[in-house]
Amino acid sequence: MPQTMRAIVLTRPVAPDQLTVTDVPVPDVRPGWVRLRIKAFGVNESEVTSRNGYRSAHALPLRINHETVGAVNLLLTSPGGLTPTDLELGQALSDVAALALVHWNPSPVRTTDIQTRTEAAVAAKTTIDVATGMLAEHGRLSAAEALAALRVYSARQGDRLSDTAHALVQGTLLPDSVLSVGR
Template sequence: MTRQKTVTTHMNREQAITEAFVSLTDTLADDVDPLTLLRRLADHCVHLTALDAAGVMLVNARGRLQSAVVTEERVEITEMFQAQADEGPCIDAYNTGEPVHADDLTASEDRWPVFAPLALAAGFEAAHSFPLRLRGETIGALNLLARTPTSIPPQDARLLQALALVATTSVLTWSREPLRPYDIVTHTQAALSAKAVLDIASGMLAASAAITPAEAAQRLRAYAAVHHQRPADVADALVRRALTPQDVLAPAP
Protein backbone atom coordinates (compact mmCIF):
# COMPACT_ATOMS: atom_id res chain seq x y z
CA MET A 1 0.00 0.00 0.00
CA THR A 2 2.81 2.38 0.95
CA ARG A 3 4.74 1.54 -2.21
CA GLN A 4 1.64 2.12 -4.35
CA LYS A 5 1.06 5.50 -2.70
CA THR A 6 4.72 6.46 -3.28
CA VAL A 7 4.53 5.51 -6.95
CA THR A 8 1.24 7.38 -7.38
CA THR A 9 2.68 10.49 -5.72
CA HIS A 10 5.74 10.29 -7.97
CA MET A 11 3.54 9.93 -11.05
CA ASN A 12 1.39 12.90 -9.96
CA ARG A 13 4.51 15.04 -9.52
CA GLU A 14 5.88 14.00 -12.89
CA GLN A 15 2.55 14.90 -14.47
CA ALA A 16 2.51 18.26 -12.67
CA ILE A 17 6.03 19.02 -13.90
CA THR A 18 5.07 18.13 -17.46
CA GLU A 19 1.99 20.33 -17.27
CA ALA A 20 4.10 23.18 -15.90
CA PHE A 21 6.47 23.12 -18.86
CA VAL A 22 3.57 22.86 -21.31
CA SER A 23 1.81 25.85 -19.74
CA LEU A 24 4.98 27.97 -19.90
CA THR A 25 5.39 27.34 -23.62
CA ASP A 26 1.77 28.16 -24.48
CA THR A 27 2.38 31.42 -26.31
CA LEU A 28 -0.23 30.94 -29.04
CA ALA A 29 -3.42 31.19 -26.97
CA ASP A 30 -5.38 34.42 -27.29
CA ASP A 31 -5.56 34.89 -23.53
CA VAL A 32 -1.82 34.53 -22.83
CA ASP A 33 0.61 37.42 -22.45
CA PRO A 34 4.06 37.81 -20.79
CA LEU A 35 2.58 38.60 -17.37
CA THR A 36 0.38 35.51 -17.57
CA LEU A 37 3.43 33.38 -18.34
CA LEU A 38 5.38 34.88 -15.44
CA ARG A 39 2.43 34.39 -13.12
CA ARG A 40 2.33 30.74 -14.13
CA LEU A 41 6.06 30.46 -13.43
CA ALA A 42 5.63 31.82 -9.91
CA ASP A 43 2.64 29.56 -9.20
CA HIS A 44 4.41 26.43 -10.47
CA CYS A 45 7.49 27.17 -8.36
CA VAL A 46 5.33 27.19 -5.23
CA HIS A 47 3.26 24.14 -6.17
CA LEU A 48 6.24 21.98 -7.13
CA THR A 49 8.58 22.75 -4.22
CA ALA A 50 8.56 23.28 -0.46
CA LEU A 51 8.63 27.06 -0.93
CA ASP A 52 5.68 29.14 0.23
CA ALA A 53 5.66 32.16 -2.07
CA ALA A 54 7.23 33.44 -5.26
CA GLY A 55 7.50 36.44 -7.50
CA VAL A 56 9.35 37.74 -10.52
CA MET A 57 11.34 40.94 -10.81
CA LEU A 58 12.19 42.37 -14.25
CA VAL A 59 14.77 44.96 -15.19
CA ASN A 60 13.27 48.29 -16.22
CA ALA A 61 14.52 50.84 -18.73
CA ARG A 62 16.79 52.39 -16.06
CA GLY A 63 18.48 49.08 -15.38
CA ARG A 64 16.78 48.59 -12.00
CA LEU A 65 14.77 45.56 -10.92
CA GLN A 66 11.05 46.04 -10.47
CA SER A 67 8.29 43.71 -9.27
CA ALA A 68 6.28 42.14 -12.11
CA VAL A 69 4.22 39.31 -10.56
CA VAL A 70 3.79 37.86 -7.07
CA THR A 71 1.84 35.00 -5.54
CA GLU A 72 0.95 37.10 -2.49
CA GLU A 73 1.19 40.73 -1.47
CA ARG A 74 3.95 40.24 1.09
CA VAL A 75 6.28 39.03 -1.66
CA GLU A 76 5.94 42.37 -3.43
CA ILE A 77 6.92 44.09 -0.18
CA THR A 78 10.18 42.11 -0.07
CA GLU A 79 10.83 43.00 -3.69
CA MET A 80 10.33 46.68 -2.96
CA PHE A 81 12.84 46.34 -0.10
CA GLN A 82 15.38 44.83 -2.47
CA ALA A 83 14.89 47.44 -5.18
CA GLN A 84 15.08 50.37 -2.76
CA ALA A 85 18.07 49.10 -0.78
CA ASP A 86 19.78 47.63 -3.87
CA GLU A 87 20.51 44.45 -1.93
CA GLY A 88 19.02 41.00 -1.54
CA PRO A 89 18.95 37.65 -3.32
CA CYS A 90 17.26 38.94 -6.48
CA ILE A 91 19.73 41.82 -6.80
CA ASP A 92 22.65 39.42 -6.40
CA ALA A 93 21.19 36.83 -8.80
CA TYR A 94 20.60 39.51 -11.42
CA ASN A 95 24.07 41.04 -11.03
CA THR A 96 25.98 37.74 -11.02
CA GLY A 97 23.80 35.66 -13.32
CA GLU A 98 23.96 32.85 -10.75
CA PRO A 99 21.44 31.39 -8.27
CA VAL A 100 21.54 32.86 -4.76
CA HIS A 101 20.47 30.97 -1.65
CA ALA A 102 19.77 32.00 1.93
CA ASP A 103 18.40 28.94 3.73
CA ASP A 104 18.05 30.92 6.96
CA LEU A 105 17.69 34.69 6.80
CA THR A 106 18.50 35.08 10.47
CA ALA A 107 22.08 34.23 9.51
CA SER A 108 22.10 36.66 6.57
CA GLU A 109 21.85 40.03 8.30
CA ASP A 110 25.56 40.74 7.70
CA ARG A 111 25.08 39.82 4.06
CA TRP A 112 21.96 41.95 3.57
CA PRO A 113 21.68 44.33 6.55
CA VAL A 114 18.59 46.09 5.20
CA PHE A 115 16.77 43.33 3.33
CA ALA A 116 17.14 40.44 5.78
CA PRO A 117 15.48 42.10 8.82
CA LEU A 118 12.67 43.48 6.68
CA ALA A 119 12.00 40.11 5.03
CA LEU A 120 11.96 38.46 8.45
CA ALA A 121 9.48 41.08 9.65
CA ALA A 122 7.29 40.25 6.63
CA GLY A 123 7.17 36.63 7.79
CA PHE A 124 9.79 34.97 5.61
CA GLU A 125 12.79 33.11 7.02
CA ALA A 126 14.38 31.81 3.81
CA ALA A 127 14.98 33.44 0.44
CA HIS A 128 16.28 32.06 -2.84
CA SER A 129 16.63 33.59 -6.27
CA PHE A 130 17.38 32.38 -9.79
CA PRO A 131 18.35 34.70 -12.65
CA LEU A 132 16.11 34.93 -15.71
CA ARG A 133 18.66 34.55 -18.48
CA LEU A 134 18.55 33.95 -22.23
CA ARG A 135 21.48 34.05 -24.65
CA GLY A 136 23.74 35.63 -22.10
CA GLU A 137 21.26 38.40 -21.27
CA THR A 138 19.72 38.62 -17.81
CA ILE A 139 16.27 40.21 -17.79
CA GLY A 140 15.34 39.75 -14.15
CA ALA A 141 15.19 37.31 -11.27
CA LEU A 142 12.87 34.71 -9.81
CA ASN A 143 12.13 35.45 -6.14
CA LEU A 144 11.41 32.43 -3.90
CA LEU A 145 10.51 32.67 -0.22
CA ALA A 146 9.68 30.33 2.66
CA ARG A 147 8.14 31.02 6.05
CA THR A 148 10.59 28.70 7.81
CA PRO A 149 14.32 28.05 7.19
CA THR A 150 14.29 26.07 3.96
CA SER A 151 16.96 24.75 1.63
CA ILE A 152 16.38 23.77 -1.98
CA PRO A 153 17.41 20.18 -2.85
CA PRO A 154 19.65 19.85 -5.95
CA GLN A 155 16.88 18.23 -8.00
CA ASP A 156 14.49 21.07 -7.20
CA ALA A 157 17.19 23.63 -8.00
CA ARG A 158 17.63 22.06 -11.45
CA LEU A 159 13.85 22.09 -11.95
CA LEU A 160 13.57 25.74 -10.94
CA GLN A 161 16.41 26.73 -13.27
CA ALA A 162 14.73 24.87 -16.13
CA LEU A 163 11.34 26.49 -15.45
CA ALA A 164 12.97 29.92 -15.28
CA LEU A 165 14.74 29.35 -18.61
CA VAL A 166 11.58 28.16 -20.37
CA ALA A 167 9.54 31.07 -19.00
CA THR A 168 12.21 33.60 -19.99
CA THR A 169 12.35 32.18 -23.51
CA SER A 170 8.56 32.31 -23.81
CA VAL A 171 8.34 35.88 -22.54
CA LEU A 172 11.02 37.15 -24.91
CA THR A 173 9.70 35.27 -27.95
CA TRP A 174 6.01 35.76 -27.16
CA SER A 175 5.49 38.12 -30.12
CA ARG A 176 6.75 35.32 -32.40
CA GLU A 177 9.03 37.76 -34.21
CA PRO A 178 12.82 37.35 -34.43
CA LEU A 179 14.36 38.60 -31.18
CA ARG A 180 16.98 41.31 -31.57
CA PRO A 181 19.25 42.35 -28.69
CA TYR A 182 17.62 45.77 -28.29
CA ASP A 183 14.17 44.15 -28.18
CA ILE A 184 14.90 42.67 -24.73
CA VAL A 185 14.44 45.98 -22.92
CA THR A 186 11.34 46.66 -25.00
CA HIS A 187 9.82 43.32 -23.97
CA THR A 188 10.56 43.72 -20.27
CA GLN A 189 9.42 47.34 -20.21
CA ALA A 190 6.16 46.37 -21.93
CA ALA A 191 5.53 43.74 -19.25
CA LEU A 192 6.23 46.25 -16.46
CA SER A 193 3.96 48.82 -18.09
CA ALA A 194 1.20 46.21 -18.26
CA LYS A 195 1.77 45.49 -14.55
CA ALA A 196 1.27 49.18 -13.76
CA VAL A 197 -2.05 49.20 -15.64
CA LEU A 198 -3.11 46.00 -13.87
CA ASP A 199 -2.39 47.62 -10.51
CA ILE A 200 -4.53 50.64 -11.41
CA ALA A 201 -7.38 48.46 -12.66
CA SER A 202 -7.20 46.26 -9.55
CA GLY A 203 -7.40 49.38 -7.41
CA MET A 204 -10.53 50.46 -9.28
CA LEU A 205 -12.16 47.07 -8.69
CA ALA A 206 -11.09 47.03 -5.04
CA ALA A 207 -12.64 50.45 -4.45
CA SER A 208 -15.87 49.48 -6.20
CA ALA A 209 -16.37 46.20 -4.38
CA ALA A 210 -14.70 47.03 -1.04
CA ILE A 211 -12.27 44.13 -1.45
CA THR A 212 -8.49 43.92 -1.21
CA PRO A 213 -6.32 44.67 -4.27
CA ALA A 214 -5.22 41.02 -4.28
CA GLU A 215 -8.83 39.83 -4.40
CA ALA A 216 -9.56 42.40 -7.11
CA ALA A 217 -6.64 41.16 -9.22
CA GLN A 218 -7.94 37.62 -8.85
CA ARG A 219 -11.42 38.70 -9.99
CA LEU A 220 -9.89 40.49 -12.96
CA ARG A 221 -7.92 37.38 -13.99
CA ALA A 222 -11.04 35.24 -13.57
CA TYR A 223 -13.03 37.57 -15.84
CA ALA A 224 -10.24 37.48 -18.43
CA ALA A 225 -10.14 33.66 -18.34
CA VAL A 226 -13.91 33.31 -18.77
CA HIS A 227 -13.91 35.72 -21.71
CA HIS A 228 -10.68 34.35 -23.26
CA GLN A 229 -8.96 37.69 -22.99
CA ARG A 230 -5.57 38.71 -21.71
CA PRO A 231 -5.67 40.17 -18.18
CA ALA A 232 -3.62 43.12 -19.44
CA ASP A 233 -6.26 43.86 -22.10
CA VAL A 234 -9.07 43.71 -19.54
CA ALA A 235 -7.13 46.05 -17.26
CA ASP A 236 -6.53 48.46 -20.13
CA ALA A 237 -10.24 48.45 -21.00
CA LEU A 238 -11.09 49.24 -17.36
CA VAL A 239 -8.65 52.13 -17.19
CA ARG A 240 -9.97 53.52 -20.50
CA ARG A 241 -13.56 53.12 -19.21
CA ALA A 242 -14.39 50.75 -22.09
CA LEU A 243 -15.36 48.32 -19.32
CA THR A 244 -16.94 49.20 -15.99
CA PRO A 245 -15.96 47.63 -12.67
CA GLN A 246 -19.47 46.21 -12.52
CA ASP A 247 -18.89 44.39 -15.81
CA VAL A 248 -15.85 42.64 -14.40
CA LEU A 249 -17.28 42.01 -10.92
CA ALA A 250 -20.57 40.56 -12.16
CA PRO A 251 -20.94 36.79 -11.58
CA ALA A 252 -19.74 34.70 -14.51
CA PRO A 253 -22.55 33.34 -16.68
Protein backbone atom coordinates (compact mmCIF):
# COMPACT_ATOMS: atom_id res chain seq x y z
CA MET A 1 0.00 0.00 0.00
CA PRO A 2 1.43 3.42 -0.92
CA GLN A 3 2.23 5.86 1.88
CA THR A 4 0.82 8.91 0.04
CA MET A 5 -2.17 9.66 -2.16
CA ARG A 6 -3.24 12.51 -4.41
CA ALA A 7 -5.89 14.81 -2.98
CA ILE A 8 -7.42 18.24 -3.32
CA VAL A 9 -7.20 19.87 0.08
CA LEU A 10 -9.52 22.81 0.71
CA THR A 11 -8.74 25.29 3.48
CA ARG A 12 -11.15 27.90 2.08
CA PRO A 13 -13.71 28.11 -0.76
CA VAL A 14 -12.06 28.52 -4.16
CA ALA A 15 -13.18 28.53 -7.78
CA PRO A 16 -12.84 25.24 -9.69
CA ASP A 17 -9.92 26.56 -11.72
CA GLN A 18 -8.04 27.23 -8.46
CA LEU A 19 -8.22 23.64 -7.20
CA THR A 20 -4.80 22.02 -6.91
CA VAL A 21 -3.83 18.40 -6.50
CA THR A 22 -1.21 17.60 -3.83
CA ASP A 23 0.28 14.47 -2.27
CA VAL A 24 -0.91 13.76 1.28
CA PRO A 25 -0.33 10.81 3.63
CA VAL A 26 -2.80 7.95 3.26
CA PRO A 27 -4.98 8.02 6.39
CA ASP A 28 -5.31 4.98 8.59
CA VAL A 29 -8.54 3.05 8.22
CA ARG A 30 -10.43 3.35 11.49
CA PRO A 31 -13.00 0.82 12.69
CA GLY A 32 -16.21 1.24 10.68
CA TRP A 33 -14.45 3.12 7.88
CA VAL A 34 -13.91 1.93 4.33
CA ARG A 35 -11.02 2.89 2.07
CA LEU A 36 -12.07 3.72 -1.49
CA ARG A 37 -9.95 4.27 -4.55
CA ILE A 38 -11.39 7.16 -6.54
CA LYS A 39 -10.70 7.03 -10.26
CA ALA A 40 -12.47 10.29 -11.16
CA PHE A 41 -14.58 13.01 -9.60
CA GLY A 42 -16.55 16.06 -10.65
CA VAL A 43 -17.19 19.47 -9.20
CA ASN A 44 -20.79 19.97 -8.08
CA GLU A 45 -22.44 22.39 -10.52
CA SER A 46 -24.47 24.08 -7.77
CA GLU A 47 -21.21 24.91 -5.97
CA VAL A 48 -19.80 26.46 -9.14
CA THR A 49 -22.90 28.57 -9.77
CA SER A 50 -23.14 29.81 -6.19
CA ARG A 51 -19.44 30.73 -6.18
CA ASN A 52 -20.08 32.72 -9.36
CA GLY A 53 -22.75 34.79 -7.63
CA TYR A 54 -25.96 33.01 -8.69
CA ARG A 55 -28.55 32.57 -5.95
CA SER A 56 -31.42 30.76 -7.68
CA ALA A 57 -32.01 28.72 -10.80
CA HIS A 58 -34.81 27.50 -13.03
CA ALA A 59 -34.64 24.61 -15.50
CA LEU A 60 -37.18 25.07 -18.29
CA PRO A 61 -37.95 22.15 -20.60
CA LEU A 62 -36.67 22.39 -24.17
CA ARG A 63 -39.62 20.85 -26.03
CA ILE A 64 -40.20 19.69 -29.57
CA ASN A 65 -43.77 18.60 -30.35
CA HIS A 66 -44.56 18.33 -26.62
CA GLU A 67 -41.57 16.04 -26.04
CA THR A 68 -38.81 17.25 -23.74
CA VAL A 69 -35.40 17.00 -25.43
CA GLY A 70 -33.32 19.06 -23.00
CA ALA A 71 -33.47 22.04 -20.68
CA VAL A 72 -32.70 25.73 -20.65
CA ASN A 73 -31.17 26.83 -17.36
CA LEU A 74 -31.89 30.33 -16.11
CA LEU A 75 -29.51 31.48 -13.36
CA LEU A 76 -30.41 34.47 -11.20
CA THR A 77 -28.21 36.60 -8.99
CA SER A 78 -31.10 37.25 -6.58
CA PRO A 79 -32.77 34.60 -4.42
CA GLY A 80 -36.42 33.69 -4.79
CA GLY A 81 -36.83 32.88 -8.44
CA LEU A 82 -38.95 34.24 -11.25
CA THR A 83 -42.51 35.52 -11.24
CA PRO A 84 -45.13 33.37 -13.00
CA THR A 85 -45.19 35.83 -15.92
CA ASP A 86 -41.40 35.68 -16.25
CA LEU A 87 -41.57 31.88 -16.15
CA GLU A 88 -44.13 31.89 -18.99
CA LEU A 89 -41.92 34.21 -21.00
CA GLY A 90 -38.89 32.03 -20.28
CA GLN A 91 -40.78 28.93 -21.43
CA ALA A 92 -41.84 30.70 -24.62
CA LEU A 93 -38.22 31.61 -25.32
CA SER A 94 -37.20 28.02 -24.57
CA ASP A 95 -39.77 26.76 -27.10
CA VAL A 96 -38.45 29.19 -29.72
CA ALA A 97 -34.90 28.03 -28.98
CA ALA A 98 -35.96 24.40 -29.51
CA LEU A 99 -37.52 25.28 -32.85
CA ALA A 100 -34.41 27.19 -33.88
CA LEU A 101 -32.23 24.21 -32.96
CA VAL A 102 -34.35 21.89 -35.09
CA HIS A 103 -33.99 24.17 -38.11
CA TRP A 104 -30.40 25.21 -37.44
CA ASN A 105 -27.96 24.80 -40.29
CA PRO A 106 -24.23 25.20 -39.57
CA SER A 107 -23.51 26.81 -42.92
CA PRO A 108 -24.34 30.51 -43.16
CA VAL A 109 -27.28 31.53 -45.32
CA ARG A 110 -26.08 33.07 -48.55
CA THR A 111 -27.92 35.72 -50.55
CA THR A 112 -28.30 33.22 -53.38
CA ASP A 113 -29.95 30.75 -50.97
CA ILE A 114 -32.54 33.35 -50.00
CA GLN A 115 -33.15 34.22 -53.64
CA THR A 116 -33.47 30.53 -54.59
CA ARG A 117 -35.91 29.88 -51.75
CA THR A 118 -37.96 32.92 -52.69
CA GLU A 119 -38.07 31.86 -56.34
CA ALA A 120 -39.11 28.33 -55.33
CA ALA A 121 -41.90 29.69 -53.12
CA VAL A 122 -43.18 31.95 -55.91
CA ALA A 123 -43.02 29.08 -58.42
CA ALA A 124 -44.94 26.78 -56.03
CA LYS A 125 -47.59 29.44 -55.44
CA THR A 126 -47.92 30.01 -59.19
CA THR A 127 -48.26 26.26 -59.82
CA ILE A 128 -50.97 26.03 -57.15
CA ASP A 129 -52.81 28.98 -58.72
CA VAL A 130 -52.62 27.40 -62.20
CA ALA A 131 -53.83 24.03 -60.86
CA THR A 132 -56.67 25.78 -59.02
CA GLY A 133 -57.68 27.50 -62.26
CA MET A 134 -57.57 24.18 -64.13
CA LEU A 135 -59.84 22.54 -61.56
CA ALA A 136 -62.21 25.53 -61.47
CA GLU A 137 -62.58 25.45 -65.26
CA HIS A 138 -62.86 21.66 -65.50
CA GLY A 139 -65.36 21.29 -62.66
CA ARG A 140 -67.17 24.63 -63.14
CA LEU A 141 -66.20 25.63 -59.58
CA SER A 142 -65.27 28.89 -57.92
CA ALA A 143 -61.58 29.45 -57.27
CA ALA A 144 -62.15 28.86 -53.54
CA GLU A 145 -63.99 25.57 -54.19
CA ALA A 146 -61.29 24.41 -56.61
CA LEU A 147 -58.51 25.22 -54.12
CA ALA A 148 -60.43 23.40 -51.37
CA ALA A 149 -60.75 20.33 -53.62
CA LEU A 150 -57.01 20.47 -54.37
CA ARG A 151 -56.23 20.67 -50.65
CA VAL A 152 -58.54 17.77 -49.78
CA TYR A 153 -57.05 15.54 -52.47
CA SER A 154 -53.48 16.45 -51.46
CA ALA A 155 -54.17 15.79 -47.76
CA ARG A 156 -55.85 12.45 -48.42
CA GLN A 157 -52.94 11.36 -50.58
CA GLY A 158 -50.45 12.52 -47.96
CA ASP A 159 -48.73 14.77 -50.50
CA ARG A 160 -47.63 18.37 -50.32
CA LEU A 161 -50.08 20.76 -51.95
CA SER A 162 -47.42 22.04 -54.33
CA ASP A 163 -46.54 18.48 -55.44
CA THR A 164 -50.19 17.69 -56.20
CA ALA A 165 -50.55 20.97 -58.10
CA HIS A 166 -47.38 20.25 -60.07
CA ALA A 167 -48.65 16.78 -61.06
CA LEU A 168 -51.95 18.33 -62.20
CA VAL A 169 -50.21 21.03 -64.26
CA GLN A 170 -47.79 18.50 -65.80
CA GLY A 171 -50.68 16.23 -66.78
CA THR A 172 -49.60 13.23 -64.67
CA LEU A 173 -52.70 13.75 -62.50
CA LEU A 174 -56.14 14.19 -64.08
CA PRO A 175 -58.58 16.85 -62.86
CA ASP A 176 -61.34 14.22 -62.52
CA SER A 177 -59.15 12.29 -60.06
CA VAL A 178 -58.83 15.34 -57.85
CA LEU A 179 -62.48 16.36 -58.12
CA SER A 180 -63.85 12.86 -57.48
CA VAL A 181 -62.25 12.65 -54.02
CA GLY A 182 -64.41 15.39 -52.51
CA ARG A 183 -67.62 14.10 -54.02
